Amino acid sequence: MYHFEILQCVLEMVFFARLGENTLPESLHENVRRMAMAGLALRKPDGQQLSMGDSDDMNTKSIYALAAYVYEDPVFRWAGGTSPGYDNVWLFGECGRSFYESLPAREPGFVSTQLYDSGHTVIRSSWSADADMLHFDGGLLGTSHGHSDTLHIDLILNGQDALVDSGRYTYVTKPERLAFRGTAAHNTIQVDGRDIDEWSHSWFTRTVSAQSRQCFVERGGCRFVSVGHTGYMRLDNPVWVNRKVLQIGAEIYVVIDECYTSGMHSYAHFWHFDYRGELTLEGHRAHYKNGAAKADLFFDERCEAEVFGAKQSLHYNQMTDNPGIQCTCRKQGFHSMITVCVKDAHQGDSVEKIPVKSFIDQQEYAEELAEGLKIVHGGKTYLVVAAHTEMTAPVTLYQIEDRMACGNVIVFDLDCCKYEGIVLNW
Helix, strand or coil: HHHHHHHHHEEEEHHHHHHCCCCCCCCHHHHHHHHHHHHHHHHHHHCCCCCCCCCCEEEEEEHHHHHHHHCHHHHHHHHHHHHHHHHHHHHHHHHHHHHHHHHCCCCCCCCEEEEEECCCCECCCCCCCCCCEEECCCCCCCCHHHHCCCEEEEECCCEEEEECCCCCCCCCCCCHHHHHHHHHHCCCCCCCECCCCEEEECCEECCCEEEEECCCCEEECEEEEEEECCCCCCCCCEEEEEEEEECCCCCEEEEEEECCCCEEEEEEEEEEEECEEEEEECCCCCEECCEEEEEEEECCCEEEEEEEEECCCCCCCCCCEEEEEEEEEEEEEEEEEEEEEEECCCCEEEEEECCCEECCCECCCCCCEEEEEEEEECCCCEEEEEECCCCCCCCCCCCECCCCCCCCCCEEECCCCCCCCCCEEE
16 A cells, blocks of 8 residues: 555656656656556556555555656556556546547556565456456565565455455554464464464564565466465574465465474464355365355365454455464474465365375475376366475486476476476476
């Protein structure tokens, strides 16, 4: 929200500078354009901003209308929509309104993207208002206006919210402030019941963490990104937490959580759903529907999954009840959990853990080294190898059923009549 607020302020400065025929440095214009493009990359399909950190559910179209007017940029004009908006009409005047409406409009030249420096990755199906969008937050906390949300995921399907951030609610230092910005209020991993970064009051943290992120990869109809953080390295027995996000085709999302440690720890993996939908859980399979958004989530059977009541705040000083699912486990040493989300799942869809072997001696790899999945959706079948370490031998291959390959994350499409796997990460 503060990114867009500053963008609005600077755009207004540029607007009035041009009215007064004052020259501003070209470097400033370049940075303003970059700010606008970064905000556009993170914008939801309906033009709303994400409710991440201290952000409310607000529309950004009028800001892009102002950017389009100032820079005559067709991408900003597309983002601004057909009308400049009420506030901008007061700035533009009647002639300016007609000028804005005459500007050409063009969709952005990218769809999915990674803002590597800030750690945000966005996977989109298109730029339409009913598109799918996954947002993966692998960036810095941001202290004062940030939340303890590293590795959080938002998911929008057919233009409707499915997995959501709980929001902000208040700035006052009280239990609600700490709860809404805490780790358990986000779709991420909590270790030993503690926040990734702990707060002393509303604006300062007692602890800080660092992130390690990999570049976003698109290959063979799949998309992949991975981020880890040091938030739990401060524990007496440290834990390095890493999350890998994999999209297969257009409708399958695989979330691979890895916790590297030697000690005994309790883990909680949280999933918050938008309040406007309906959530059911049967065993380790959940179904969620919010209008046009429909998805099934398949949870790792090594964890206990249960529905809990959560809170969601879309605007300051307002909150409502929303459903969540918490997957918990207590484990000695390395811990992993794999969650699969399938859009528009069918009754016969399934996710099955299957062994990964060494091609040389046919010995099964321990789960701490590599895991395998068999995913069936809509009559198509995929095999996935998720390795947590390097191979134990330098000349072997991972074997899953009758397919073999070398790599850290590998996808086999059993219906494409090829034995080669798609390697997303080495």
